Amino acid sequence: MNFYHQIALTKIKGVGPKTARTLLAHCGSVQEILETKASVLTKIPGVSSRTANEIAAKKYQEATEKEIAFVEKHHIQVLWIGNSDYPQKLKNCEDAPLVLYFKGNADVNKERMVSIVGTRNATNYGRKICEMLIEQMQTLNTTIVSGLAYGIDIMAHRAAIQHQIPTVAVLGHGLDRIYPSSHRETATAMLQQGGLLTEFPSDSNLDRQNFPMRNRIIAGISDVTIVIEAATKGGALITAEIANSYNRDVCAFPGAIDHPYSAGCNYLIKTNRAHLIRDIKDLCYLMNWGPQQEQIGVQLPLIPPDLNSDQLRLYSFLQDKHQAGIDEITRYCNWPQSKLAMILLEMEMNGHITSLPGKIYKI
CATH class of the missing domain: 3.40.50.450 (Rossmann fold)
Structure with a gap:
């Protein structure tokens, strides 16, 4: 896969991980970001006119082509945040890099x-x-x-x-x-x-x-x-x-x-x-890295009637999984970390779930 557009985005002054995520959310793809006019980009919340002009100026082309040549020559893997080979634990962090280079x-x-x-x-x-x-x-x-x-x-x-x-x-x-x-x-x-x-x-x-x-x-x-x-x-x-x-x-x-x-x-x-x-x-x-006990003959509890829609979604997930770690829950729910932390705390205080060592949660 050619990562020209992904690497190009990292070569633009003023575009860090957070700004890039904002741009991706509004434009839909990296290629679309690079092809959008500055006058349109400035209307996106959090994107300054200076950043928009840097994108439109396309000064990144020479540096991007040089980097592509380097990674191909040295057989370096380019890990893009939108792909499955990118470290998924890191992807859950709001300031995760857009691109990683791995050998x-x-x-x-x-x-x-x-x-x-x-x-x-x-x-x-x-x-x-x-x-x-x-x-x-x-x-x-x-x-x-x-x-x-x-x-x-x-x-x-x-x-x-x-x-x-x-x-x-x-x-x-x-x-x-x-x-x-x-x-x-x-x-x-x-x-x-x-x-x-x-x-x-x-x-x-x-x-x-x-x-x-x-x-x-x-x-x-x-x-x-x-x-x-x-x-x-x-x-x-x-x-x-x-x-x-x-x-x-x-x-x-x-x-x-x-x-x-x-x-x-x-x-x-x-x-x-x-x-x-x-x-x-x-x-x-x-x-919680000890031997896993067999979940044989375990009867799952009835769903509590006082759960809201978000809590019910998380509760149902844990019913299916028996128990799950914080990263697995984050990937499934796709909520901001602040929201997930609040929901987990509320459900634990209400006795709906319990936390185990290693940030593992179960009903």
């Missing part, structure tokens, strides 16, 4: 995706926890996600490779380089046992703001984010905060109260921003 053989829609993040200045304590946790994950059929940075990130990737667990690095730059360059050998190995993922095209500047942007993908692509070691400031805590804003689970390993690289983890636990975990058993309990 490797991992399934970015695997049922269990775990992000592992932490300080760049990992201690022996952090190294021991990271290696222990990933070794225990061999039977979980999961994919490990991190950011290829120094410290905990690269330890997680290397431990995953060692134990033959697929691992994906989310990059803060294009696929025309590896940063830091000392991690190139690990990145190359990941192409055979995982992959490299980024929203940044080739020739992107290596700017500081790229890395918080990368962190939202790490948080959004995963079911749970695990912080192993972190100071009170840094990328790991940013990723944890983003994961919480996406209504994803966050876990942290506690550490000594006087150690600076345990302070961030202890803070997340103290402020209820993360669940305390000690090993794989705690993670499996939290995520």
